[in-house]
Amino acid sequence: MIFSTVSEFGGPDVLRTQSRPDPEPGVHEVLIRVRAAGVNRADLLQREGRYPPPPGAPAWPGLEVAGVVSAVGSGVTSWAVGDEVCALLAGGGYADAVTVHEDLVLPVPAGLTWEEAGGLVEAACTVWSNLQAADARPGETLLVQGGSGGVGHLAIQIAVAAGMRVLATAGGPERVSRCEVLGAVGIDHREGEVSATVRELGGADVILDVLGAGALEDNLRCLRPDGRLLVIGMQRGARGELDLGRLLSLRARVIGTTLRARPHDQKAAIVRSVREDVWPWIPSQVRPVVHAAVPLERAGDAHRLLESGEVFGKVVLTPPVPA
Template sequence: MRAAVVSDSGDDAAFSLLERPDPRCGPDDAVMRITAAGVNRADILQRRGLYPPPPGAPEWPGLEAAGTVAEVGAAVTGWRPGDRACALLPGGGYAERVAVDASLLLPVPAGVTDVEAASLVEAACTVVSNLDAAGARAGETLLVHGGSGGVGTAAIQIAKARGMRVIATAGGAARAGRCAALGADHALDHRAGGWVDEVRALGGADVILDVVGAAYLADNVRALRTGGRLVVIGLQKGARAELDLGALLTKRATLLGTTLRARPLAERAAIVARVRDEVWPLVPRIVRPVVHATFPLAHAGDAHAALESGEVFGKVVLTVP
């Protein structure tokens, strides 16, 4: 099979389409013939050498993919060759085939293309696992930073389906407007400044999903309500910052940090099962995949450049012929 393998340089053109051995199917695995693979910021970090794949995962990136089951292991039930499927992967999605533990497979929802399915798996798993970690409840207010991104667009829709009030931030009035069109009750242009005061004027946030990291830490604490929970799920603007513990104590607030890829298989499988039960019945009628652009697998570098431009709304997806 062919895979988009990262060269040593790490720049956005540093992919080569190379022949690699076909994946072997273990007893608990399914081998999927890939037709589409989502592109995530974690892939960019891996390309730069900052987020190495876990032991046993392929060397090339790709945390989610969709296609057709080609082979199943002897212990696998509920799946057979020919089934349309998508999967949460520890890596290896930038290829023509991938082997994955069958507990990480999801059916492609009816009325959804493989490209759309590949755009939603990782984001839905990230959102559901972090809302659960924060104990998010109907009637509470969720603040989503990066509302125009892959995780952000999914978070707006999933939180609204849970009965939450959603505030989203995005760069630019037009992008904020598109967040509102997805269902955000309030969409704020963070480039205009003053988002903290706007959130506080709206009563503050019970839960914050933050992809920004260090640069927003102090402002996020200010934006929390008493008893609020700040969940840091990305470090786009730094990993180190000072924290006013007094402010955290005064608000009786909770600071959480989570990852998805590094969790044990059983935890990832439980998250996938939760997404299948809660989110998949809502796709695409209530939770709609948002795909900004597609690129052929051979142009994975161009897909990374697009994502790094900051102009993507939703997800970028690779297509595999």
């Protein structure tokens, strides 16, 4: 197998391509020959030494892949050699072959390219599990902080398909317009105070936030009574102040979640729910936007692209296809 790993913590140049024998699938595991792998901000943090992989996961990055099942371990009942699948990983997706438990594998939805499928699973599971955690309901208003991102652009589409009204922030008129094409009311965070605009639009019942500490107070000002703030990222820091008086008066909830470090049973339940509830919307109502597909051996360039702030949607890596 060929894989891209972190030679030492640092910038994008520390990603190096290496090779080793293919892994062998264990009990209830499948071996996937990877055709595309999603690049996520968690990978950037891992490269910098700020987000270590959980115990037992490969040392190299990568939280999602799409490809073809090339071998199955003992006890596997859900998949067979030749199946076209995508999978949620705890790590190791920057490779041309990965092993994963059969419970974390999904069929590639009909009509998607490999690149689209490779950037789908992690974001879909993140969005759907958080909407469930917030008890989000049809007719409620969701504010997506970061609607142009890999999670955000799918959150818009999934929430719209689920019957929610969606507001989404993005930087600049073009990115705002693209969020609106996906079904959101776009808000340019470079033009005025976001919370003031959200309040003019009636406020939010649920907020999906990747910004973290630096947006806590602004998010609280956006919430309606009984609102729920879901913090899934820390792009603006990990520590901040919160007005508890406002929180109590709103009867609001602040919920922090991660996906990667969850126990296997929880992740498997999320994958099952996504297959049952979200997969039927793909691709007619929900479809990943692929900003760029970058060869695996240029993983550092993919990281630079994601760090540039110019990406709308997903960046994926494409391993060499075996003859």
